[in-house]
Every structure is written in C-alpha cells, then in structure tokens.
Ligand SMILES: Cc1cc2nc3c(=O)[nH]c(=O)nc-3n(C[C@H](O)[C@H](O)[C@H](O)COP(=O)(O)OP(=O)(O)OC[C@H]3O[C@@H](n4cnc5c(N)ncnc54)[C@H](O)[C@@H]3O)c2cc1C
Ligand code: SF4
C-alpha cells in the first residue's frame with residue numbers, strides 16, 4: 001500500500017477551473033488517507049510544472065502520484081515519464097480525468113462538477129494506493145520482418161524496411177508479384193500503367209540484398225511472439241527447371257494445347273496451362289498449373305530440360321521479429337442475376353472492363369459486338385442495406401469515371417451513362433468527375449430501394465430505372481454493355497490467414513487495427529501490422545501510405561535488438577486456481593496453457609499458466625474464472641474496488 | 652413506487668480504454684451534457700468486467716451500472732459483444748439473488764466517436780433508474796422466487 005501520495009489538480013488554463021472549484025477539490029482530497037502533498041497547478045503538463053513534480057517526488061520521497069487533469073489518452077505517458085525521471089515507477093502514477101469527463105461535460109452545473117471531481121480524484125487516490133511497481137518485460141528481437149503479400153503495399157513496405165536496415169522475407173502466394181495493380185492497366189490519377197509500377201518496384205527489390213522474395217509461397221503456421229516469431233512457409237513449385245533455356249520453353253508453350261480460363265483477365269480469355277500472368281510479368285519465368293496438365297510422355301521427354309513435374313513443395317522455416325500483413329482484397333463478384341450478371345448478355349464487372357480495355361486495340365468489342373454505349377451501375381456489392389458489405393469501397397467511383405474517360409480517349413465515340421447513388425470522387429479525383437461530365441457522359445441518380453433493372457428484353461439489353469434528378473422519371477436505356485461498378489471485399493482466404501496469425505478481423509471481415517485514428521497500422525498483437533487493402537478499401541496512394549507507416553512502425557520496434565513489452569497482462573493466483581480450463585477456452589490469443597504447481601515439493605496440482613509475451617491483458621478470462629483466481633494487472637480487485645468505494649463516498 | 656423528489660440516480664459506467672472511453676471523452680470535448688452523477692472506471696475490454704465489481708457497486712450505493720461495451724469495434728476479439736453479454740446476464744442472475752432489480756444493469760456498445768449516442772444512453776438510463784428509485788429503498792423480489800413462495 002502506498003502511503004506517501006502526491007496529488008496535483010490542474011486548472012488547465014480555465015478549461016477545468018472555470019467549472020470545477022479546484023481549490024475545494026484540493027482541500028477535500030488533502031485529507032484522504034495516504035495523501036501527503038496536494039497542490040493545484042495552472043498547467044500540469046507545462047515544463048515548469050513537470051519539473052516541480054519531479055522535485056516534489058524526490059524531496060518528499062513520494063511513493064505514488066495522481067494528476068487530475070485531462071484525459072489519460074493525452075497525457076498518461078507524459079506523466080509516467082515525469083514519474084520515471086524522478087525515480088518513481090511509472091505504474092505508480094494514475095491520471096484522473098476531470099476535464100473531458102467532468103468539467104467539459106458539466107459546464108452547466110459547476111457545483112455538481114466540483115463534487116464529481118472530488119469523487120473522481122478520491123477514486124484515483126484509492127487506486128494508486130494499491131498500484132504496483134511494474135517493470136516492462138525486455139525481450140531480444142531479431143531485426144527481421146516477414147511481409148505476407150507482394151502487392152504494391154507489401155513491395156513498397158519491403159523496400160522501405162530494407163533501406164532502414166531490416167532484413168525482409170517477402171512472400172507472395174501467386175507465382176507472380178504485383179497483386180491487383182498489375183491487372184488494372186492505366187490508373188488514376190497519373191495514367192501510369194499498373195504493370196510499369198510493378199516492374200519498377202520489382203527492380204528496386206532486386207537491387208536490395210536485404211530482401212528475399214519467395215513466390216508461390218504461403219505461411220502455414222506461425223508460433224512464438226514479438227521479436228521471435230517462427231514461421232513455416234510452404235513454397236509451391238513452378239515445375240520449370242531453374243535456369244533452363246527460355247527459347248526451348250517458349251517452344252514448349254507453343255506446342256502445349258491445353259487451355260484454361262485466365263483468371264488474370266477475369267475469365268475474359270483462355271490461357272495455356274504453362275503460363276505467365278501477363279507478358280511482362282515478374283518474375284518472368286512461367287509456371288505450370290499442374291492439376292490441369294496432362295501431357296504425353298513424348299512431350300515430357302522432349303522438354304525434360306525445361307519442365308520437371310516431379311518438383312515438390314519445399315518448406316522454409318524462418319525466424320522473424322515482426323510480421324506485416326499485406327494480403328490485399330478480392331474484387332466483389334456479383335451474384336448470378338444481380339443486375340443481370342451472368343443472366344442478361346453483355347453485363348460485366350468494372351475489373352473485367354479494365355481488362356477488356358487493355359486487351360482491345362482501337363475498337364472496344366465484347367461478345368463480337370462493338371461497344372458504343374455503356375451503362376455503369378455504381379455501388380455494386382458496397383453500401384448494402386441488406387447484405388454484409390455496409391461500407392463504401394472508396395476507390396470505385398473514381399475508378400469507374402477514370403475507366404469511362406479511358407474509353408472515350410482510346411476508342412471512338414464511346415458514351416457513358418452513369419447510374420449512381422452518390423458520387424464519391426473525393427479530393428483531387430473530383431477533377432475526373434468534372435472532366436467526364438464535360439466530355440458528355442450523363443449521370444442519373446437512383447434510390448437504393450428502387451435499384452435499376454437490367455435484363456435482356458426482345459433480344460436487346462435494357463436498363464430501366466427511376467432517376468431522382470428528374471423527379472423520379474422512369475428511364476430506359478438500351479446500351480451495348482452494362483458495367484457493374486463492383487467494390488472491394490475481404491479476400492476469400494483471409495480467414496485462413498487470420499486463423500494462422502490470430503490477428504483480429506472487424507465486423508466487415510477486413511483485418512482490424514488497434515485504433516482507426518491513433519494506431520491505424522498496428523494490430524493488438526505486438527509486432528504484427530496490417531497495411532494496404534487487407535485492412536479495408538483503399539486506392540494505391542492510400543495503400544502505400546499505410547505500407548510505409550507499417551514499415552516505420554515495424555523497424556522502430558525491432559531495430560534496437562530488444563523490445564519492451566507492456567507489463568499490464570493477467571496474473572493467476574496458483575492457490576485459487578483449480579484448472580478448469582475456462583480461461584484457456586475464452587482467451588482469444590491462446591495465451592493460457594497448464595502447468596504443474598507444487599510449492600512445497602508435495603504432490604502438486606495442475607494450474608493455469610500465462611504466456612507473458614502473448615497475453616494482451618484484455619482480461620476476458622478474468623470474469624469467467626469460477627474461483628476468481630485471475631487478476632488483470634493494473635486493474636486488480638483491490639484497485640477497482642477502491643475506485644468504486646471512492647466514487648460513491650459522500651462528499 | 653414512491654419516488655424521492657430530487658432523486659438523481661448514481662450511475663457507474665465501465666468504459667474501455669481503446670473504444671468507449673474515447674467516445675465518452677468526445678462527448679466532453681463537444682460539451683454535450685449528461686448527468687453529473689455518472690462516473691467512470693476504465694477497463695481494457697468490456698468482456699473483462701468482473702461480476703463481483705458490478706455487485707460491489709450496488710452494495711456500496713450505485714443505483715445503476717452501465718457497461719459501455721466495445722461491440723464490434725473490439726480490437727481483441729470479434730466475439731466481444733457475446734462475451735460481454737454473457738457476463739452481464741450472469742451478473743443479473745447474481746443481482747436477482749441479492750434482491751437487486753436486474754434492470755439496474757445495462758450494456759450497450761459505445762464506439763470511439765459515439766458522443767451523442769452515449770449521452771442519450773445516459774439520459775434514458777437515468778430516466779429508467781428514476782422509475783426504479785434509490786437503491787437504498789430497493790425491494791426487488793425475483794418473480795420466480797415469488798412464484799415459489801406462493
Ligand atoms: C477495378 C479496379 C480498378 C482500380 N483502379 C485503381 C486506380 O486506377 N488507381 C488506384 O490508385 N487504385 C486503383 N485500384 C485499387 C488498387 O487495386 C489497390 O489499391 C491495390 O491493389 C492495393 O494493393 P495491395 O497490395 O493492398 O493489395 P493487392 O493488390 O490485392 O495485393 C495483395 C497481394 O498479396 C498476395 N496474397 C494474398 N494472400 C496471401 C497469402 N496468404 N500469402 C501470400 N501472399 C498473399 C496476393 O496474391 C497479392 O499479390 C483499383 C481496384 C480495382 C478493383
Ligand atoms: S466509391 Fe462510389 S461506387 Fe464505390 S461504394 Fe463508394 S459510393 Fe459506391
């Protein structure tokens with residue numbers, strides 16, 4: 001129990017003292033058990049005030065302090081540092097929030113606000129009385145990062161990390177790097193080609209010894225904890241003999257007749273089973289879809305110097321300090337019949353249109369029909385009232401309008417009719433909206449409760465809808481092509497990755513950060529970061545911004561060779577624990593296992609054991625323990641209950 | 652039920668460090684007013700509130716306890732609401748046994764920008780608690796118990 005407590009009550013200019021009588025608070029709190037010093041101060045966070053607190057602690061041998069001021073979100077670490085500078089353990093500091101949760105919320109009732117402030121400070125004095133000096137755990141950390149997914153986000157993160165001195169394992173599930181950007185042709189807002197961006201990033205990666213890139217590679221298990229994760233990676237073979245004669249391989253590809261749908265072109269074309277994702281893909285070595293490949297013996301014999309179907313999956317075990325997830329997104333695939341998709345003829349998605357533009361030369365054609373008029377239906381698979389995807393996919397308004405401009409630029413007289421709910425070409429992208437409107441594309445607005453109907457009627461593609469902009473006029477258009485402006489969804493396989501890494505996903509099923517504003521690329525798991533579109537819809541700029549931030553966070557954590565971990569985890573009372581395994585069952589991080597406990601060498605008992613480097617201190621295990629054997633450090637029964645008592649005590 | 656005239660119910664809110672407490676801070680930043688008899692204790696996650704703390708609050712004189720849950724924003728677990736719901740339901744069972752009306756314990760998700768929704772929760776909960784009266788005069792009997800006694 002702390003017996004020499006110092007209390008500081010802040011005016012915060014007038015932010016607090018205009019409504020709370022801080023002197024009165026001081027007068028009451030001064031009499032609390034254990035309080036040996038109490039002062040009011042104009043700005044507790046000011047340099048001079050911090051120095052004064054440091055001196056007070058030293059001179060009076062204070063063993064705990066409370067600062068009653070703003071929210072701990074602002075200054076908890078400031079005052080923990082003050083304590084530390086005075087030689088006091090930072091966990092013997094408690095911040096009382098009498099601004100956001102008192103003076104500002106009760107500007108209308110100064111008398112009550114003062115009374116409330118007294119109770120809050122008392123509660124915090126009660127809490128600090130039971131506070132324990134805690135030491136962060138220091139553990140060694142390898143200056144190595146594992147990046148999962150080599151789309152633009154993962155690649156840019158790898159380059160940045162390597163430049164800061166971190167060794168990088170960059171692993172890509174596909175045999176080719178680049179993710180979705182490689183598929184999208186010319187991009188907003190610079191009109192650069194996706195392929196070129198990818199090739200440039202690849203060249204940069206190849207220049208850096210610190211980056212080891214593995215394609216066809218997937219993480220199958222991760223164990224350990226921050227600073228020392230152990231990952232097992234499976235690398236699927238390409239079935240191509242390394243360093244073989246490329247001309248001979250080209251011959252083999254020419255001779256091979258087996259074709260399968262080309263998912264790079266979203267099924268618009270077929271590809272050979274020995275394939276490259278696209279002509280200038282990286283790495284440039286083709287790969288074989290073995291499951292779909294049944295060559296005869298003669299073929300295999302002829303090309304045995306290039307093709308080796310006996311290659312096996314290799315396993316690689318790596319140690320890493322941190323993990324960055326950049327696994328990207330899947331484009332939304334409409335249901336059969338959704339706006340006529342796969343039911344009416346000539347209904348495609350935006351991603352298919354982007355490929356179609358790339359594959360076309362001079363003339364835009366689909367299904368042997370020249371395309372002159374395109375209807376775009378927006379928000380398909382996003383902002384669903386009924387469905388799962390409540391969010392706006394952000395990129396699609398701009399991408400659709402950019403695609404419409406591209407069509408006008410590349411092909412003669414292609415007109416666009418845009419059926420939207422809202423246009424969200426935010427920031428600079430608004431200029432594209434301006435441009436396409438000026439060039440003559442027409443915009444209609446529909447109500448989500450009355451979605452457009454797309455069907456083939458009398459052999460003709462037809463779109464019917466009511467246009468809000470013209471007083472709900474019923475409009476019918478007979479276009480050559482309907483493009484569904486599809487949103488982004490979490491990758492189908494992201495739950496597998498989440499299962500392996502134990503990284504939380506949000507209600508939208510994208511990976512979840514600790515805090516959307518204050519800690520946007522960290523997950524609650526120490527040393528695991530998320531960036532790019534695996535976290536939610538983003539365009540390239542936004543994906544890269546977050547990937548650089550994840551790289552910086554990752555490097556700053558491990559570059560010193562050791563890491564300090566928050567000591568606020570849980571603690572199990574070995575006497576009380578009866579090993580019922582309820583806590584182990586509820587723990588979202590699998591941090592509880594069992595151990596034998598025999599304090600006096602007698603026959604022991606089984607009790608729960610906490611893994612200190614993976615426990616997050618969420619405390620979900622605490623309420624389920626039937627014998628109340630679990631304390632959340634920093635939130636022990638003593639601390640919480642003395643707060644309750646302090647808050648209720650009459651003033 | 653007899654009501655004291657100027658009865659202002661005392662409410663203890665369990666808020667969470669990363670999600671609901673920032674939402675409550677925001678209410679203050681926007682100078683949104685709610686009853687000054689609302690007090691806060693921060694915990695790491697709403698699914699980590701112990702039932703014994705809730706009972707302690709009632710025994711010591713709080714008229715209501717409100718768990719400002721992380722809901723779907725919980726950074727720790729997607730099942731946070733379910734887990735918080737379970738401990739709330741369990742606490743209500745314990746309350747009934749001790750003769751405390753389970754309606755005095757409420758939970759609702761409060762997100763990190765839920766300033767106005769939070770103040771509305773407090774308004775509604777204060778009103779409901781005023782109907783139930785001061786905890787000191789609590790005469791709650793579990794309907795099931797009543798049935799048994801008959
Ligand atoms: C139709 C369309 C048009 C677009 N146009 C533009 C535009 O013009 N301008 C713009 O700025 N943005 C545009 N975008 C958005 C852009 O595509 C994304 O911002 C970008 O692709 C995000 O990059 P990423 O690295 O996060 O994800 P991705 O590009 O999806 O890359 C993720 C990578 O991770 C790999 N991966 C996934 N899971 C694993 C695993 N378990 N193990 C290993 N590897 C894995 C994937 O194979 C992939 O290579 C468009 C998007 C669409 C759908
Ligand atoms: S960006 Fe536009 S099309 Fe995409 S979901 Fe948002 S509003 Fe709809």
Ligand code: SF4
Pocket residue numbers: 572576577578579580581582583584607608624625626627628629630
């Ligand atoms: S729930 Fe309690 S008694 Fe059961 S194993 Fe965990 S700590 Fe021990």
